[in-house]
Amino acid sequence: xxxxxxxxxxxxxxxxxxxxxxxxxxxxxxxxxxxxxxxxxxxxxxxxxxxxxxxxxxxxxxxxxxxxxxxxxxxxxxxxxxxxxxxxxxxxxxxxxxxxxxxxxxxxxxxxxxxxxxxxxxxxxxxxxxxxxxxxxxxxxxxxxxxxxxxxxxxxxxxxxxxxxxxxxxxxxxxxxxxxxxxxxxxxxxxxxxxxxxxxxxxxxxxxxxxxxxxxxxxxxxxxxxxxxxxxxxxxxxxxxxxxxxxxxxxxxxxxxxxxxxxxxxxxxxxxxxxxxxxxxxxxxxxxxxxxxxxxxxxxxxxxxxxxxxxxxxxxxxxxxxxxxxxxxxxxxxxxxxxxxxxxxxxxxxxxxxxxxxxxxxxxxxxxxxxxxxxxxxxxxxxxxxxxxxxxxxxxxxxxxxxxxxxxxxxxxxxxxxxxxxxxxxxxxxxxxxxxxxxxxxxxxxxxxxxxxxxxxxxxxxxxxxxxxxxxxxxxxxxxxxxxxxxxxxxxxxxxxxxxxxxxxxxxxxxxxxxxxxxxxxxxxxxxxxxxxxxxxxxxxxxxxxxxxxxxxxxxxxxxxxxxxxxxxxxxxxxxxxxxxxxxxxxxxxxxxxxxxxxxxxxxxxxxxxxxxxxxxxxxxxxxxxxxxxxxxxxxxxxxxxxxxxxxxxxxxxxxxxxxxxxxxxxxxxxxxxxxxxxxxxxxxxxxxxxxxxxxxxxxxxxxxxxxxxxxxxxxxxxxxxxxxxxxxxx
Ligand code: DGJ
Numbered sequence: 001x002x003x004x005x006x007x008x009x010x011x012x013x014x015x016x017x018x019x020x021x022x023x024x025x026x027x028x029x030x031x032x033x034x035x036x037x038x039x040x041x042x043x044x045x046x047x048x049x050x051x052x053x054x055x056x057x058x059x060x061x062x063x064x065x066x067x068x069x070x071x072x073x074x075x076x077x078x079x080x081x082x083x084x085x086x087x088x089x090x091x092x093x094x095x096x097x098x099x100x101x102x103x104x105x106x107x108x109x110x111x112x113x114x115x116x117x118x119x120x121x122x123x124x125x126x127x128x129x130x131x132x133x134x135x136x137x138x139x140x141x142x143x144x145x146x147x148x149x150x151x152x153x154x155x156x157x158x159x160x161x162x163x164x165x166x167x168x169x170x171x172x173x174x175x176x177x178x179x180x181x182x183x184x185x186x187x188x189x190x191x192x193x194x195x196x197x198x199x200x201x202x203x204x205x206x207x208x209x210x211x212x213x214x215x216x217x218x219x220x221x222x223x224x225x226x227x228x229x230x231x232x233x234x235x236x237x238x239x240x241x242x243x244x245x246x247x248x249x250x251x252x253x254x255x256x257x258x259x260x261x262x263x264x265x266x267x268x269x270x271x272x273x274x275x276x277x278x279x280x281x282x283x284x285x286x287x288x289x290x291x292x293x294x295x296x297x298x299x300x301x302x303x304x305x306x307x308x309x310x311x312x313x314x315x316x317x318x319x320x321x322x323x324x325x326x327x328x329x330x331x332x333x334x335x336x337x338x339x340x341x342x343x344x345x346x347x348x349x350x351x352x353x354x355x356x357x358x359x360x361x362x363x364x365x366x367x368x369x370x371x372x373x374x375x376x377x378x379x380x381x382x383x384x385x386x387x388x389x390x391x392x393x394x395x396x397x398x399x400x401x402x403x404x405x406x407x408x409x410x411x412x413x414x415x416x417x418x419x420x421x422x423x424x425x426x427x428x429x430x431x432x433x434x435x436x437x438x439x440x441x442x443x444x445x446x447x448x449x450x451x452x453x454x455x456x457x458x459x460x461x462x463x464x465x466x467x468x469x470x471x472x473x474x475x476x477x478x479x480x481x482x483x484x485x486x487x488x489x490x491x492x493x494x495x496x497x498x499x500x501x502x503x504x505x506x507x508x509x510x511x512x513x514x515x516x517x518x519x520x521x522x523x524x525x526x527x528x529x530x531x532x533x534x535x536x537x538x539x540x541x542x543x544x545x546x547x548x549x550x551x552x553x554x555x556x557x558x559x560x561x562x563x564x565x566x567x568x569x570x571x572x573x574x575x576x577x578x579x580x581x582x583x584x585x586x587x588x589x590x591x592x593x594x595x596x597x598x599x600x601x602x603x604x605x606x607x608x609x610x611x612x613x614x615x616x617x618x619x620x621x622x623x624x625x626x627x628x629x630x631x632x633x634x635x636x637x638x639x640x641x642x643x644x645x646x647x648x649x650x651x652x653x654x655x656x657x658x659x660x661x662x663x664x665x666x667x668x669x670x671x672x673x674x675x676x677x678x679x680x681x682x683x684x685x686x687x688x689x690x691x692x693x694x695x696x697x698x699x700x701x702x703x704x705x706x707x708x709x710x711x712x713x714x715x716x717x718x719x720x721x722x723x724x725x726x727x728x729x730x731x
Contacts, residue, residue, distance in 0.1 A: 002133045002154040016159045028062040029105030033075040033186045058084040075186035090181040096173020104139030111135045115153045122254045122541030123296045124320040131156040145171030158316045164296040169286040177284040181276035183297040190271035197563040198230035202551040204532040205563030220260035224485025226536040232259045233567045248309040255295035256538035257506035283499025314569040326544040330631045332363035333624045334604035343370040356609035361624025366411035379446045382418045383425030385464045396472035411476030416461045418447045436489040444483030452508025462515045481529040513542040547574035553582040554589045554597040558652040575601030593722035595623035603627040630665045633658045640685040657686035662729040673719035683710035692731035
């Protein structure tokens, strides 16, 4: 059992292979946080913590005249409200009598083998070979009867602990939740850097690393989706932590909606991290007997730097999150029609592209946006989902058959959550879209968001989408969502419940994905929200890959994919070769660089083959072969960042190494030309020092030498050019 409770000392010890997490119930029933770090020997660390009488840090009633006991200074597991802890709270609620207070004291616990579940939301599940244990700890407010259950799932071999919270109203009056975090983690010190990822549409997942500074720093989304602007994950690492060394704590929220991650450096230079649903426009009514579930957070810790943190995250996301069968399967090389033709196509053109793509190593042909009625631009048509017989006179089923007959799989684009005001659906059901009565709705790509908190809307979408998938005999579906939520008001929900809609929207989304995606286990789904606007672990529960960004420029992608790599495995990142000059940046980059960059993710094409020469098509075929030949290393192996594109302007390099360290692929892109150019030797990682590796040209080097000197970006590689080394162990 990875979880031990000591009755005498009141200490909970959670052990994973390399880490220990320790909590203690103190004499007043407060649940203290005592330790999270490298594995210790089970000792009680409580006597290490110095307690002082601190001015303006009040003492709870139970402490009597003991002025050294203050919830304002103790490290805790869940911070209540109105109990004298002025740091960031885990919860904020309004009781039936109007008071703002939650004072939770431990009233019991339960330890069991296996993993707890999270109702109606994604959560990690144990797989064969995993040892997973759970502890539930109950905190009760004796005055109101409100219960908070803290859930800890311990994935022993994976060095992962998951956290979630259940709040139950066992009182006699309704309460209203205004804040309910999934995780709180207190630290005794604060000499850490806060690493997070975010940017903007077409330049998302940028890497940001800032020292934790006095006060509060936060990232989050209030846009209804996890967003391009901030990704729902964060890392706290020691100031000097590098890829190879230093304490690192990582947090991934398995949620696709509004989120908040806040880090506070306190008056006594302690640190607190909170993560969960954003509290802006969140007001959840909890009637007597009702339960509220927060989304789950995946936590890991390592003392071995950022690469080790990445490996732990990649391993657990690859094996314990996604519900389908595709995660560790080789994905088909696809050709997507979007950048090839946008809305301007007909049956003949699509079939011409599909046919031409056969000579490029393509295995799946995807018809992106524009196949349905009233959709010749992004100004209309969403919602009706009837095939446009002017563009596709024989229908989707026929088109799909033709593509199948060519030996290709067939894929289709959908955007279920939206409606255009210029659509029949909107005419028939204007109240199905979010709008505030008396106000004109805010426009975003001239489309509105459907109210997924409504069951009738969800039923409509499930029926429509399942029909499209079945009649088109789709092997692949791209699920897009191209605006954020505004005017969030539902006429199905009582006035005083409007603060529930943003979360109910996400619950509705998960419900329709349960009923559409999980009922088509043989269809590969790819998530998308104007690129990576909803690139989160909540979506990865349903979809094994997500389109990384609408920016397909290989050089921009280096930074985008670098940011994603910290948390998300390569097989989750949709990445395609497109034409040059690039449609987003206007940059021209050699085909080989575009291909090597796309090999970091689920390799594919997004271009009109008619624009390629025969030689280029043959090159594409070669790249598809290389991708497939090395895919196993990428799907199952370890990922190493060999440079930081935010610090090193001259090149970007990364490598994938098989778990047994016998094979590796090293990718390098020169990103800056120099007069009398410097030769960069890129030091390799993850190889066995005492093994001999052979490169594709027959040269042999030991792992030790490759670690010390690395491999050069050769002289012939000019700006924006790329190269790959393939290594296999020979001795
Ligand atoms: C945004 C996506 O990111 C693109 O790849 C494309 O599918 C368009 N939407 C279609 O409207």
